[in-house]
Amino acid sequence: MPPGGGFLNLLKPPGMTSHDVISLARRILREKKIGHAGTLDPAAAGVLPVAVGQATRLIEYLEQADKSYRVEMKFGFSTDSGDDTGRILSSVSSFTMPSKEEIRNVLNRFTGSIRQTPPAYSAIKIQGKRACDLIRQGREVKLPSRTVNIYRLALLSWTPERILLDVDCSKGTYIRSLCQDIGQALDLPAVMTFLVRRRVGDFRLEDALSLEELAQQKGKALLAPASLLSHLARYDLAPSRERAFCNGLRTHDALYVPVTDLLRVYAADRFIGIGRYDRSSREIVPVKVIQR
Structure with a gap:
């Protein structure tokens, strides 16, 4: 392994936490000094930028990079978490799905600089503790809204209950909140049902390594830090x-x-x-x- 360490472009599978991925990477590389940029929800999959060794000092700069996602939304119910794993807050037994044209018109309203309130079930820290942990302790959490930028919001497919979107956005964007807000703009409750992070800055899904591939390549998989900071x-x-x-x-x-x-x-x-x-x-x- 290079003495200065480097970056890894890892593919986080669904069902694992970002911390689980880091724990496995530590064992594979036999290196304690490892960290990741941009936490992914356990149910989500996709690009997880990882820093190893001295490169961990650069993690904060990876987190500033723009990101790209592919997301599936389902209409008809909403949850406290914003995805289909949470407790149902509201539902409608039947509804008329908005047309593609109506959906594209609403998507246009969410393109550009927008205000967004992060979901309470998130890793955002409040007085040193994660918001999601506070909720599990029974405490009420209210997060302030923030300004984020949506550079592209493209409708890929449409069914009578679901849509599939591609999203290019700035750091700090919460896709679960975006799905909820789009649903509200269409007068329908909605949740995120599927999420893949396709890009974080220069880290791209097509180049990401599975944990099995990392186990084979070990230190050879490390990438030069400067080559992945082009933002x-x-x-x-x-x-x-x-x-x-x-x-x-x-x-x-x-x-x-x-x-x-x-x-x-x-x-x-x-x-x-x-x-x-x-x-x-x-x-x-x-x-x-x-x-x-």
């Missing part, structure tokens, strides 16, 4: 400033035009860490240094 702009530092950056010193660059404030910083074509562009002082500020 952060690249900044090439003058080689003469590498030591200064690694020692936490700023580098002035009045000519740089930032695309993103957080940067992948390179020196002599080698990834050395994460920087931040300070627009007021026009300096590259070291945030995290990644040793070779």
Whole structure:
């Protein structure tokens, strides 16, 4: 295994928690320092970005990446969890399914910047404890709404009870909440019945490894961290400033035009860490240094 560790693109199967996947990866790689970005519900499947070794220091930057999902919605009932595993809150015995045109019109209303309230059954922490754990303890949980961005919302298929959607969205988007909100806009209770995460930034479903494949490849499956952080702009530092950056010193660059404030910083074509562009002082500020 490379001394600096790396990333894994793992395929989480339905029926396992994200923590279960990490526990197995630890045993397979014989490495304690492993973490994941973006928790998937136990019933969901798909891409689970995993960081190993020193690369765990970069997990927070993976979580900022945009995501893509394929989701199935069923109409006719709603639950406290937003999916079909929860306690039923309301139901209708019969209803007329909206037409494809009506559904597409509603989907258009959910494209762009929207306000969304995360489901109470979530991993969001309240005073250090996960909201879902608090609910299981019998405590009432109210989460504030947030702004998220839906870049694409495409209707793939339609049946008299269900629809299948593709969703491209920003970090922090809860697909269960999106399904509930779409149902409300159509005047029908709705739940999420199936979810596959197809992409997290540069991590794509078609490249994801099963746990069986990881057991075969072991450390050979590790990917270079910098190659999977393309949602952060690249900044090439003058080689003469590498030591200064690694020692936490700023580098002035009045000519740089930032695309993103957080940067992948390179020196002599080698990834050395994460920087931040300070627009007021026009300096590259070291945030995290990644040793070779």
